[in-house]
Amino acid sequence: MSQPPPPPSQPPAGDTPDPDKSAEDTGSPEPAPGLDKESGASGAPGAQQPPSGSPGETPQQPAQPPQQPGGFGAPPQPPAGGYGYPQQPPAGGFGAPPQPPAGGYGYPQQPPQGAGYGFPQQPPQGGGYGYGYAQQPGQPGQPGQPYGQNPGMYPTAPPGGPYGPGAPGQGGGNGKVIAIVAAAVAAVLAVVTVGFFLVHENGKTEAEGEKKTGTTGGGGGKPASTEGRELFKIPSPKLTDEETASVTGAWATDKIFAKSTLDGIIGMDAASGKQAWKISLDGQICAASRHATDDGKTAVIVAETRSSRARCNQMAVVDLDKGKKLWQETMPNSDSATTLGMNMSISQNVVAAKWIGGSVAYKLSGGGPLWKSEGSSGTGGCEDEGFAGGKELMAVVQCGSYSEPKLKVQKLNPKTGEANWEFDVPKGVQSARVVSSDPVVIAVSAGTSTTTDVMTVGEDEKLKSKISLGDRKYDPGCSTGVESCSSVVVDDDYVYLPSARHQGDSASTNEIIAFDIDSGRPKWKSDAGERRTIVPVRMEGDKLIAYKKPTYDAGGQVVAVDPAAQGKQELYMRNPDDSAEIENNLAGITLREPPLYQNGRLFLHQTILSKRSTSSYGKYLGIGFGAK
Template identity: 35%
Template sequence: MSFGPPPSVYTQSTLTAHDERKRSRRRLFGITAAVLAVALGVGGWLLTRAGDGEQSGAPHVAAAADEVRETVEKIPATPEGQVVVDHNEEDLSGVTDSHPRYAPGTWATGKILAKGVANRIVGIKVEPHYDETAWTLKLDGHICATSNHVTVDGRTAVVVQPARRKGTAGAGICDEVVFVDLNTGKKLWQSSMPSASSAFVTNTNLTLTKGVVAVAWGKGSVAYDMKNGKQLWNSGTLSKCEDQGFAGGRALLALERCGDAPDTTYRVEKLDPRTGKAQWTYKPAAGVESVHLPSSDPPVLAVAAGDTSVTDLITLDDEGRRLATISMEGGAYDPRCDDGLGFFGVVEKCPGMVVGQDQVFVTSKDQTELDQPENWIVAFDIKTGKTEGKIDGRRQSPIVPLRMSGDDLLVYRRSFSDVEPDAVVRWNPRTGKETPLLLFTLSGGDNHALGDPEQSDIVVEKGRVFFAQQELSADPKHPKDPVLLALGIGSAG
């Protein structure tokens, strides 16, 4: 697979650095996609169930269809898990670790798990003990950028690099936006990004906010109406500042980079999604190496000051004024904004942290001491930056923050034990209580990448958890064998 020149995306140095990052996190424990039903009484670590399964923060007003969804997970009749998706990728002969087949983008609705793979999106039916492809949407070329956001009625967008330009001056350019209905696999509209000759997989970022799809690629940006793909606004190269990317969801924030190195500065603007006009501007201090936007509302910045990794989180109020600076304490915390290959859209993605309405949840770095849990997640107050709660992993059982469910945090507890199951739990930071949503086991074999958030997407939606690999390669010993692409677990009840 090639994304074309220039720039050369998959240089040997890029691939080597990526492999080293994966090896540094990868554990010497194999896990496969086999799922075992786990009784509620297994192990002494099982969690306290919380009341009637309701929680504060659940929305009471129905959201519009074109808003970005914020679903609240309900307690299932039983957390005992069963397989609801078990889907393989075929025809991987010749696809190796050094030249993998990339699979960016994973989205779930009530009936469909949708997965981006190379130059297509596949929709898989969510049904117990049954595997069937509901639809396949062939794209004009490979996927360049995705967003985690999905509308209330199950739509999302991708940016594509059209393959039809192979051998031309436009080869390798990522300038096609496709808006998709995830339930049906229907392409709702397709638009070409204006003046996007410098948009590549390395610098293109995509997001969604209410009624709007927005894309930025450094030298420009553009926004479209979700209803019909009509262009709402775009920016060119007249400004000395370049749009690096957007954070969407409840609001739209733009990250702009100004000036050339070593005098580069950044600014963050809240935009009117329909016009692109700035409503306020915040400027991080000079000397910041990079900025990520993990949340638009509340506004949160993850900045690397004098370092390549995130050193501080900055929270802002509704007017763009600084509320608090949360130190990552010299690498003690790991928001993981610099994870991955560095493309398919990175400005909005920090898988080691989750932002709620009142709190920021950040994962600690992995621990090496024998008497310590593998890692933990700390809740910080948005307004003050003070710690407000902590949830621990266990020895050889790290935890991963997934997303908010109302005011509670959904957490994946990995397990490398023969006794304790993997679990998705709901953690209430106000009371410290955990409630199990799903219990299951990923055990044995060589598919350890499934449970690793650096190598797989982990999505919780409508009472199910889905694990989907981001890269695929053939088994060297059995190159013609299919490779597991996605696994889903739902309640056996």
């Protein structure tokens, strides 16, 4: 099993008392850095002066970047050249950010009118780096060649992102390892199972008039008071034989916060803070849906026994409000199923699961499989990489070889598994993750294991916009799974991305940047404040709920960000200061799994336990906060 992230570091020297404790937070209604107040034209950032030079010149590099304070989960120092100014990109095509003119922190410049990545339009004079334009001789991206086909097209950055291989927050550095292992397993499976086929349940369809429930995107509720209190802490179980153990899965309803543990699922009464129930399971939870239905149902894949060698072959559906396991079935063709490459999700009262060697879907109400697949796709064939849920059931499908994959993103008919909508991911992309199923937004990696771009796709199955993440200027929180991006939120108008942590006026900080979903252009930003880091959590009506991580000596905060007011913030809840240490530990870990906010309450949780955990790190499975 994967190792847990390292314990938090000591607080940076010289921290001052938290400026947010004495007053409510409000985001600056001023135009975003890099945007002129009147015209929106590119300009200097608010907190940093751009290097001297004429517009369009490459900024001069200072001798040293600003010193970054330490702290758990803080990204490494930016490269020399000034924060927000991407360095000269290596020879690369897709995924390499265009060289910007002198501009503000964190804002990729808009390509010339009428052009953009993936659009076969007439290039402007002189081309445009990274947007599919014709280049000058010797430049990557020669006309007539697809992305990633020229020698030296891929960026040469080492895999793993700023957090190291496999660490949360930057696209899962162990993706290539998983791909290699998956390829080997698939090759073995191909010997014993020939062909890749889809089997549909004959004669069994959803009953006419059967209730359809969507999945919870989080339920609302403004806390009754801005002063928060600790509702509960769930102690972590002690490990015996294992050095590490996965405890994936956490859900919140209006009444219950439910968290997976080693031998089942614990339900906490969110109002009283007391344990309401516990569901015992046959073995460890191997995979869990991030979604639950509006009436509180979700699904998990469970190992058949508690042995470390047990197969992950049991599908189970539970009722979170009632604390009951509704049914459990052995998944077909799952004799070799392990957590490696396993994924599952829920949409439209259907749960779909994928593992190396097969996939299956069931109605949440029970019964036999609606559809299933088994075996290996074979050379040049296609197979599911994984599923994503929400309003639509999505699949990422890989065709061809692992070294040169051709990826498709599909909307599936949940009853049949057949695709009724398909987007061909541009060549040169190694992996794709579904950020949102409605509207369709995906995060992709090209030439590196880190996430390089976020793309929005229209109902016409065509690319609408591409948001280049530059040299790790933004942190979408993506790992290796198809539905693993934990720090991106989408509505009908914007894609909300947190910037990477960088030096502010006196300490490190970051912002949420709102990108127009149709054009990919940045529109406004909402600041975390000094010594804070802010991440988007989910939408509540027309407001964005965001979480400000705690400082060394002050608790975290929940704020509502108003898109109509250019990112102005309203403080919803301030967590108690004496919970800051535990909150810091869990807040760092939840780069893999997003915080949950439901009915005016905030829940933090972790997904990996370690026998070697020290201090309070790993001491708790989860913690809940609500209004006093």
